[in-house]
Amino acid sequence: MRKIGIDAGGMLVKVVYQERGERHYKTFLSSETDSLSQWIRWLSPNSQFCVTGGKAARVKTQIENAVEIPEFKAVCSGAASLLYEEHKKKEPFILANIGTGTSLFFVDPIKDQQRRLAGTGMGGGTIMGLGRLLSGQYTFSDIIQSAESGDRENVDLLVKDLYENEKPPIPGHLTAANFAGNFTDEVFPADALRSLINMVAENIILLSSREAEAAGTKTIVFSGGALKGNPLLVKDLGQFQDILNYDPVFLKHGAFAGAMGCLL
Secondary structure: OOEEEEEEOOOEEEEEEEEOOEEEEEEEEHHHHHHHHHHHHHHOOOOEEEEEOOOHHHHHHHOOOEEEOOHHHHHHHHHHHHHHHHHOOOOOEEEEEEOOOEEEEEEEOOOOEEEEEEEEOOOHHHHHHHHHHHHOOOOHHHHHHHHOOOOHHHOOEEHHHHHOOOOOOOOOOOEEEOOOOOOOOOOOHHHHHHHHHHHHHHHHHHHHHHHHHHHOOOEEEEEOHHHOOOHHHHHHHOOOOOOOOOEEEEOOOHHHHHHHHHHO
16 A cells, blocks of 8 residues: 555544555554554555545554644545545535544645634543543543443533423423523432533634535535544534524544545
């Protein structure tokens, strides 16, 4: 293989490469860069390694022939390529790249333009860190699995709770205040985890939809490692379509957008 793309993020290192006409995707923990370098030396020591992400400098010290690619350009070009490959869309869009935190970009694949718009500290790192504090779970997959049995209505104050028997002016399932329920019933860690994931999603989609409206597009593309194996976050990011005018698009291999951009 001629080239290997590596996105070294705060929590995960994502790798993309082509072999015998087939594309492969592999993930390491960011703490496992030693294992990554050993695996790469075994896989293809003579390839060119294109690296991006916050921990790219660390990876470069452990891998020869490594070239660093600007992170924002890599993730935007990778997402645009995956959007066309998976959904046959080639149009301007807002990219919400949800990793440890979340960055928002405007991407125009027709003009080959991209620019960063905003960001938030809420993302996969928030789910991981607060999830540990709320539940004692220490892996991302365990936190997500526990949250699947939770009910955020036991934790959050919803719009319908405020209006009681009256018809609310906006959908009643929306959150009036995160973690502000009356807690008259027993609350389990799974309930708090479910509320946490929803809180992260709400903040991301509200920021993304505002940027989409300003940019004159309805398409919001979601990528990043926090979506991998996290169906609850995917579900929550789509819940505002009844009040906000947006078209959410989820990339099957969106966790690898940065690595894909490096490969390109």
